[in-house]
Amino acid sequence: MDTNLVVEGLKFMALGMGTVFAFLIILIAVMYAMSAIIHKFFPEPQPNMETNQAGTQDNKKIIAAISAAITHHRKG
Amino acid sequence: MKYFILKLFTFFMLFSFTNTFANEQMANATESTHKEETYQTRPFAEMMSGFIASTGLNALINPDPDELDSKGEHMSDFHKGVGRLIMILVTFLLFWLAIAKGFEPLLLLPIAFGGLLANIPVAGIAGEHGFLGVIYHMGLSNEMFPIIIFMGVGAMTDFGPLLSNPKTALLGGAAQFGIFGTLVGAVALSHFGFVDFTLQQASAISIIGGADGPTSIFIATKLAPELLGAIAVASYSYMAMVPIIQPPIMKALTTDAERRIKMTTLRHVSRLEKLIFPITVLSLAILVLPEATPLIGAFMFGNFLKESGVVERLNDTLQNSLINITTIFLGLGVGSKLAADQFLVPDTMFIMVLGIIAFSVGTAAGIFMAKLMNLFPGHKINPLIGSAGVSAVPMAARVSNKVGMEYDRTNMLLMHAMGPNVAGVIGSAVAAGVLISLFQ
Structure with missing residues (x-):
């Protein structure tokens, strides 16, 4: 009976580690497949760089205008 | 007059x-x-002596022979008197660790205060009708609180790093060797007659090696509720000590060249991938291991809410208010198991020792797995991220990053280590499912 317990533990280990690795290996395979499919059929739209730059330029213009107004106000 | x-x-x-x-x-x-x-009518002296007999001091010095523990059984005089004093001092030590040393204060403080309350004589706060006992029955004995915590953790988890480098999931799998290695160790200990652990108890103890608090509590309440206090305290205190326990093992098992390996930058992961991932993992769990679906299901529910991006309010509640409230109750409920009669037993010492072995073996197994993977062609893996395979999110990943930076200031390993880290959470949930299914 006593000897069985350690053997039982080893059996648990074999089954447990086997399941964990099997699960993760399947998961890895699925992850690769999923990303391949998604990149092929549903590519993410590239973020539009042009509008961003235009946005910062607008911001610069606004900042310039505000600071000009402030200087004008202080002088006045 | x-x-x-x-x-x-x-x-x-x-x-x-x-x-x-x-x-x-x-x-x-x-x-x-x-x-x-x-x-x-009674003379005043009798009243006075009656009052003195009802004080806590008297209860500690002259224990009431009829007092019963929370299970309605008789306890020894040691557990009623000196044992309680020792436990109260232990909770003070936990306060000090949490406040002065910053060891997981979010959980350690409620646990320690619950322990303090549970060791008050006469009041019976941890008993069936005391408020700690009620909290315990409300959400711990039915495994509710760990599940809610898992939802919150899911909502905080970002699977991006894992998705961009899927093979690092193997490191998270290898680290679960700590669980099963310790299981064998625990049954071997009882085989040679040092302790008397059943297979259920040994399994519940070994899950400490998964370094995942909620999972440990989930398994302990299912398989060995009598050991819950010691297992939860061991699990959370070792998680808090990750920055102390792991680095020496990591340095001992890697060479200088290995520690300097630089990993390729992570690719961008699209939103759709992140959205589909939780459903994929859950479907796999349904097919392979339905026993693990309570944990994985709750985890993926939280993550799905987060990645969907349309239920920001629910996501926010899961990540903040809900997990905070549950943490308070979980801590107090676990603390109720720090009552002297349940904690001051020889088993506790073995649980503490086995727990730290489980933890160290898990860390080492992750590192060896990374070395093994480097024998195959492909992008090299820095073995330092292997140690992050034990769950302990995100502490273990931070430790990998910190040790890596010690050898090369420019080597940022944090994001690479998050992959094995979150895979470790899935891995220990799977391991937990296997253990539960074996005892059905």
């Missing part, structure tokens, strides 16, 4: 009434009607 006597009389009336009221509560509830009439 007459007026004065009248006043004195009223005062005594009032005094005796209050005293009766106190007696009444202690006496059997069925005899509560018209107690005032049967009240017998």
